[in-house]
Amino acid sequence: MQKVTINDVAEHAGVSKKTVSRVLNNEPNVSKATKEKVLEVFKELGYRPSAQARGLATNQSFLIGLVYDNPNKTYVSDVQTGALEICNENGYHLVIHPTDHEREDLLAELESLITDSRLDGVVLTPPFSDMADLLSMLQSRAIPYAKIGPTILDDETPSVISNDLEASYEMTRYLISLGHTKIGFIKGHPDHNVSNQRLAGYRRALEESQIQFNNDYVAQGYFTFTSGEECAKQLLSLPARPTAIFASNDYMAAGVIKVASQENIAVPQELSVAGFDNAPISRYLWPTLTTVKQPIKDMATDAARLLLDAINKRPLESSLVQLTDELIVRDSSAPLKST
Amino acid sequence: MQKVTINDVAEHAGVSKKTVSRVLNNEPNVSKATKEKVLEVFKELGYRPSAQARGLATNQSFLIGLVYDNPNKTYVSDVQTGALEICNENGYHLVIHPTDHEREDLLAELESLITDSRLDGVVLTPPFSDMADLLSMLQSRAIPYAKIGPTILDDETPSVISNDLEASYEMTRYLISLGHTKIGFIKGHPDHNVSNQRLAGYRRALEESQIQFNNDYVAQGYFTFTSGEECAKQLLSLPARPTAIFASNDYMAAGVIKVASQENIAVPQELSVAGFDNAPISRYLWPTLTTVKQPIKDMATDAARLLLDAINKRPLESSLVQLTDELIVRDSSAPLKST
DNA sequence: ATTGTATTTGACACCGGTGTCACGATATGG
């Protein structure tokens, strides 16, 4: 069909290709008249500049990477959607890169991803956002990057975080406000730093309400459904059974609900359950799950935006953006029955 | 760090860049000696050819698009993973493109995706695989494409299908083998052609077992959890209540299980439930869900492979690949209690 | 040794843009 090049435009507009290029890039020193004329020819011919040629000349790829390792497909989908939005707006392409954060050769793998694909920058999701060796590798190669949900904030690199800790705190406060004092907690995967954040929020709420923290009420999960089941069994077999369980994500909370059902413990009458993430499953469970909704997609758009700012060396107001989580109360939590 | 170009290699190897290019592309008419020498220099210098420059010269982008519109994140993830695998193997990048199959300007949107990004080809998922106007648009622009799960197979374009109809047939046969005769069926979204396939499999199994098809036992769902709930209510309020319900996907089956639980109908003792897709939720439900597992990822890899074959004009053995679904029996189905 | 053919190789233009720089036209100012 077409293959309109900059030369065609130049010819039609009666100017040199360099001038067309100037218009394309909004460079100064183009008279208003010629600029308008060129823009007109753009439309007339339906001209689309070639990112390849442009990139070849400027040593850019217009590619940014998105690195993740998260079994939660909803999370991944949201992150992709958010990042994609910004990429499309700016003529970049998104190179999605699912990988295993535990693989031996992770650094080498990411290094070859970057050099082979000549990425202009990378968006990192947890737990990559906190991997010191990875960050220093990127730095040494001068690859700009933006971090989603890092827990270490000691540098100047662009980061987007949510108030995980506060949300966890709020959820615990909420359970306490329902009258619960024996509140079980299921931790997330130790490799993910959010796990600590969420535990910390739980502890802070207890302290503030002068409820003694009891380590027996804390179980080590791994963000999986089955780990949730195991933790639930453990917690529910305690002599002084908890009247509420707060799991660090929805899959584990689902496991709790399943175990409760198996053991004929009524939710929420005898046991309140809360999760984290607002995964689809949280709406499909019976009862529906009280949980925390994180602004994943928004975090991704902000991260991508920050990254592009960095790549194009636009001054950024702040390298740290904080968005807020939202408590969603559904049917799995209820006031403690007075005995 | 580095920026090894073809000129560097040429210099080090004492040959012209054209010869290096020949080695790069495995072109004939290069003496064994020089070829080896060049390959050696490749390693020595860690040379990576620039896809940009290559593409600019050959009018390729090494980009292929993946178009989808599916709320099932697992499906999307599997498709991405499969397509990505092939892309990475062949030095292509995958441009993921979630969109809305019902939007007015769909054709224009995809057209601009293709021209703006200069895609070399596109992988289509349902329901795009069956959209005639889209296909003819691609054809007229000479954009190679591969279709996943089309139901119309009247052309020569590369396609990958699974035996949806047979799987649905098998599932129904299985329910019948458990003694069920009053088997409810929940249809999928009418825009998705698989919906018809699955219904057809159900009907064929009934016929073969000489069970009268009863339209009252068929409800119209939309692949969503809530539509599953509604259909379940409808089916379970029938005078001659079905003893088994086969839903066209797992989300709807989950809705059925929820409603059954609300109405105190024991699953599977009083009601067998079956789904389709093997979504994560199928393992987390209580009881766990009997379902059908489709080889989504494999379908995507095959589709991508076929597409790349078409792009590179490699002769393909067959333009149609068929993979097989797998029946997964879990706890939500049981033999009919003899009354 | 001579001619003919096949194989190996390189010079050079080109893909579609951008960077550098030089040149003419305008604007500024003393």
Place this chain on the structure above:
DNA sequence: CCATATCGTGACACCGGTGTCAAATACAAT
């Protein structure tokens, strides 16, 4: 009014590869 700074523009090389074509070399047959 002329010297100087600024603006607008185009010529040309270059980014890192590939296609074309002709030259150089190897091999075979006469």
